Amino acid sequence: MTEDSWKQVLGTLVSGSDLSFDQAFWAMNEMMSGTATDSQLAGLVIGLRVKGETPQEVSGMVKAMLANAIEVNLDRIAxxxxxxxxxxxxxxxxxxxxxxxxxxxxxxxxxxxxxxxxxxxxxxxxxxxxxxxxxxxxxxxxxxxxxxxxxxxxxxxxxxxxxxxxxxxxxxxxxxxxxxxxxxxxxxxxxxxxxxxxxxxxxxxxxxxxxxxxxxxxxxxxxxxxxxxxxxxxxxxxxxxxxxxxxxxxxxxxxxxxxxxxxxxxxxxxxxxxxxxxxxxxxxxxxxxxxxxxxxxxxxxxxxxxxxxxxxxxxxxxxxxxxxxxxxxxxxxxxxxxxxxxxxxxxxxxxxxxxxxxxxxx
CATH class of the missing domain: 3.40.1030.10 (Nucleoside phosphorylase/phosphoribosyltransferase catalytic domain)
Structure with missing residues (x-):
């Protein structure tokens, strides 16, 4: 995504439209890497809340969370x-x-x-x-x-x-x-x-x-x-x-x-x-x-x-x-x-x- 990605993400939400899986992943990954500002993050979560979160948006954010997580390697179904x-x-x-x-x-x-x-x-x-x-x-x-x-x-x-x-x-x-x-x-x-x-x-x-x-x-x-x-x-x-x-x-x-x-x-x-x-x-x-x-x-x-x-x-x-x-x-x-x-x-x-x-x- 480009340098204007936050403008795209927040603009999409302000218009009442849904983020794509990739946009949601990118935004969450920006937060987890510490590069997102508090204002950008607040705009993201409030925009999602007002519009209503979709499965693809939540899925993208979950993928970003897990990509940045310290993984547990289970050896069995649990x-x-x-x-x-x-x-x-x-x-x-x-x-x-x-x-x-x-x-x-x-x-x-x-x-x-x-x-x-x-x-x-x-x-x-x-x-x-x-x-x-x-x-x-x-x-x-x-x-x-x-x-x-x-x-x-x-x-x-x-x-x-x-x-x-x-x-x-x-x-x-x-x-x-x-x-x-x-x-x-x-x-x-x-x-x-x-x-x-x-x-x-x-x-x-x-x-x-x-x-x-x-x-x-x-x-x-x-x-x-x-x-x-x-x-x-x-x-x-x-x-x-x-x-x-x-x-x-x-x-x-x-x-x-x-x-x-x-x-x-x-x-x-x-x-x-x-x-x-x-x-x-x-x-x-x-x-x-x-x-x-x-x-x-x-x-x-x-x-x-x-x-x-x-x-x-x-x-x-x-x-x-x-x-x-x-x-x-x-x-x-x-x-x-x-x-x-x-x-x-x-x-x-x-x-x-x-x-x-x-x-x-x-």
Whole structure:
């Protein structure tokens, strides 16, 4: 592209037109190389936000993020469970507990996440409070998945160039395309994922991006705004595990789950949420813990379904089967991981392995 490329990119957005894949890639790459000014970057993300981001624009930006990322070389099919955040609900760390439940059931997990941005406790904060070494060397993450069944990619360690977006994100203070780029940019690129998206406009965009990439993914957003499968309201689902985009709506009652309230799922700071994790993995199911246990199992089940599609195992049915039916079949496996103590044992092993690897690296 020419020296006037920023003028072209921003002019295209001002006119209300879409960027091409190449234009989006170029603009994001300029930011990640540190050559874009804050004004140019702000113009880019606000222009995209006002117009509405397209799958090709998001795909181009994801490609640039991954091109500048510190890659994780996985030696096996794995799954991620991650959300965009920004739902403002301040729940407990549902996806973190779902990841532990999935790994406890024997499904390899490569979790991507960060510290809290809009919430009180992000995945990294809670894992750290649980004793997991979150800053393990990249070269050991694949081995950690092999030995412990799970590993964590700490986003700032793998996407250092995102520091160039820090000032703009902080000063703008509104959701932008950056909120969805993270969940799509796991540096290990696991073939399957459960992706939660708080923004209803962007959920189908994420689905199309994953479909175009050939990733077996399920994208979810509850009708009360959570970036999770919810038991407090029906959940909208965009399923691309079959190689085509299929939409459905899941009501908790369809699976025999007791309706919850958002208040029952409310969390606190990292120490509070870490204690909730311990209680759930220890089998606690009284009071609000019953509601938390159900929503964790539900999200874990959907994550297992995505992984099953990537493996081609058909353990929960063919990919052409209704999404809700496959989640229903996976739900007992998720509950078993919690009830048998498998998820708890998994966490204990992960803490030990991650600390040993981190110590060896030092």
């Amino acid at each position: 799954v991620d469970v991650v959300g965009t955040g920004g739902d403002g609900a301040h729940t407990v760390n549902i996806s973190t507990m779902a990841a532990l439940t999935v790994a406890g059931a024997g499904f390899p997990v490569l979790k991507h996440g960060n510290r809290a941005i809009s919430s009180k406790a992000g995945t990294a904060d809670v894992l750290e409070a649980l004793g997991v070494a979150i800053n393990m060397p990249t070269s050991l993450l694949s081995s950690c998945v092999a030995e412990a069944g799970i590993a964590f990619c700490f986003a700032p360690s793998h996407h250092p160039a995102m520091k160039y977006a820090g000032n703009v994100r902080k000063e703008l203070g509104v959701p932008t395309v950056f909120n969805v780029l993270g969940p799509l940019s796991n540096p290990g690129q696991p073939e399957s994922a459960l992706l939660g998206c708080a923004d209803i406009r962007l959920a189908p965009v994420l689905a199309q991006v994953q479909l175009d990439r050939g990733f077996k993914s399920i994208i979810v957003r509850s009708t009360d705004g959570l970036d999770e499968l919810s038991t407090s309201a029906p959940t909208q689902i965009w399923d691309v595990t079959s190689g085509s985009l299929r939409e459905s709506l899941l009501a908790p009652s369809e699976l025999g789950l007791k309706p919850a309230t958002l208040e029952q799922l409310r969390g606190g700071d990292a120490q509070f949420n870490a204690q909730v994790v311990r209680e759930i993995l220890a089998g606690r199911s009284d009071g609000n813990f019953a509601a938390i246990r159900d929503v964790v199992a539900l999200n874990a089940a959907a994550t297992m379904v995505a992984y099953d599609a990537a493996k081609g195992a058909k353990r929960f049915g063919a990919v052409e089967d209704p999404t809700v039916a496959r989640i229903s079949r996976a739900l007992p496996v998720a509950y078993s991981s919690l009830d048998t103590g498998a998820a708890k044992s998994l966490l204990d092993v992960w803490v030990s392995v991650s600390q040993r690897y981190a110590l060896a690296a030092n």
